[in-house]
Amino acid sequence: MKPRHAQSTADSAESMEGLVVAAFGRHCLVESPDGTRRICHPRGKKSQVVVGDQVRWQHTGDEGSIERVEERRNLFYRQDELRTKSFAANLDQVLVLVAADPEFSETQLARALIAAEAERIDVLIVLNKSDLQPAFDRAWDRLAPYCRMGCTVLPLRLKGDTAAGSEAGIDALLAKLAGKRTLVLGPSGAGKSTLVNRLVPHAQALTGEISKALNSGKHTTTSTTWYWTDAERKTALIDSPGFQEFGLNHIEPMQLAQYMPDLRATLGHCKFYNCTHLHEPGCSVITHVQGGHSGSELTTPDTLAISENRYRIYRDLFDELSNRRTY
Ligand SMILES: Nc1nc2c(ncn2[C@@H]2O[C@H](COP(=O)(O)OP(=O)(O)OP(=O)(O)O)[C@@H](O)[C@H]2O)c(=O)[nH]1
Numbered sequence: 001m002k003p004r005h006a007q008s009t010a011d012s013a014e015s016m017e018g019l020v021v022a023a024f025g026r027h028c029l030v031e032s033p034d035g036t037r038r039i040c041h042p043r044g045k046k047s048q049v050v051v052g053d054q055v056r057w058q059h060t061g062d063e064g065s066i067e068r069v070e071e072r073r074n075l076f077y078r079q080d081e082l083r084t085k086s087f088a089a090n091l092d093q094v095l096v097l098v099a100a101d102p103e104f105s106e107t108q109l110a111r112a113l114i115a116a117e118a119e120r121i122d123v124l125i126v127l128n129k130s131d132l133q134p135a136f137d138r139a140w141d142r143l144a145p146y147c148r149m150g151c152t153v154l155p156l157r158l159k160g161d162t163a164a165g166s167e168a169g170i171d172a173l174l175a176k177l178a179g180k181r182t183l184v185l186g187p188s189g190a191g192k193s194t195l196v197n198r199l200v201p202h203a204q205a206l207t208g209e210i211s212k213a214l215n216s217g218k219h220t221t222t223s224t225t226w227y228w229t230d231a232e233r234k235t236a237l238i239d240s241p242g243f244q245e246f247g248l249n250h251i252e253p254m255q256l257a258q259y260m261p262d263l264r265a266t267l268g269h270c271k272f273y274n275c276t277h278l279h280e281p282g283c284s285v286i287t288h289v290q291g292g293h294s295g296s297e298l299t300t301p302d303t304l305a306i307s308e309n310r311y312r313i314y315r316d317l318f319d320e321l322s323n324r325r326t327y
């Protein structure tokens with residue numbers, strides 16, 4: 001089930017507003033508009049809060065009890081056969097950080113972008129380690145289809161071996177983040193911790209404090225954390241693990257092409273209204289796949305070209321989602 005709108009019956013006049021900035025099991029940390037933070041517990045067994053939720057809460061001694069979760073603008077989540085994992089709610093954008101090295105998985109990237117599209121959340125792709133050549137240029141070329149389909153793709157260098165290799169691209173990135181709530185995802189080794197530490201002073205200390213408060217001193221390496229990058233608390237980075245194993249069980253296979261902007265641009269002209277775009281004759285998607293699956297020879301450059309890799313990802317995902325087990 002998709003926990004889009006968890007609500008309890010109580011809505012007392014004494015309740016106060018707050019923002020969920022960390023969640024772990026049945027505890028969460030709620031920040032008041034004045035910046036103070038307090039451990040709260042959701043009331044009722046079913047109500048579930050996620051980082052980014054706006055809530056109404058009441059004092060219960062030193063802690064608080066969550067009375068109500070406000071309706072979510074969006075909820076970014078993944079779902080595999082066994083469970084649903086919510087990353088965060090009410091996001092302005094998802095930033096996928098990949099690097100020239102280690103080589104990133106395009107399938108993983110595509111999955112995260114599809115999950116964002118399905119919730120109508122903007123995406124931003126950042127390619128880190130521009131100091132590493134020729135790996136960087138190769139990775140940049142692999143991202144060309146993403147630029148073509150309308151994603152913003154930014155180059156970045158957070159570190160380098162030489163003096164000349166100090167940071168670059170950070171200003172352009174900051175401009176994209178300003179005033180927004182951005183979930184940061186990325187494969188291990190891409191530089192996610194380096195980025196968070198660069199943009200959030202004292203991030204490590206803060207994470208330590210949160211773990212201690214929520215998890216009685218143990219390290220919660222698997223939880224999602226909210227950071228303000230500015231004293232005014234206008235720009236937020238939400239750091240979350242879980243880029244690997246990005247399950248899309250919540251996506252209907254027949255909807256999949258709608259969530260892939262390059263495929264979506266070619267929709268509406270297939271011969272069959274219920275075309276799966278896998279093998280049907282007269283399929284407008286297949287016509288635009290680079291490498292010519294349709295056999296049709298286009299004489300002018302195809303502005304709607306779909307890369308072979310992107311189409312392969314579509315086919316594999318369609319197959320996976322059609323064969324998923326439902327409970
Ligand atoms: N050459 C180069 N190395 C970088 C750059 N940015 C980060 N690194 C290095 O890449 C390595 C991985 O960075 P981390 O920030 O630990 O990566 P991470 O994504 O948090 O990875 P996990 O901790 O495994 O999740 C570190 O050794 C960083 O110093 C860069 O722009 N260029």
Ligand SMILES: [Zn+2]
Nearest residue numbers: 270275277283
């Ligand atoms: Zn089709």
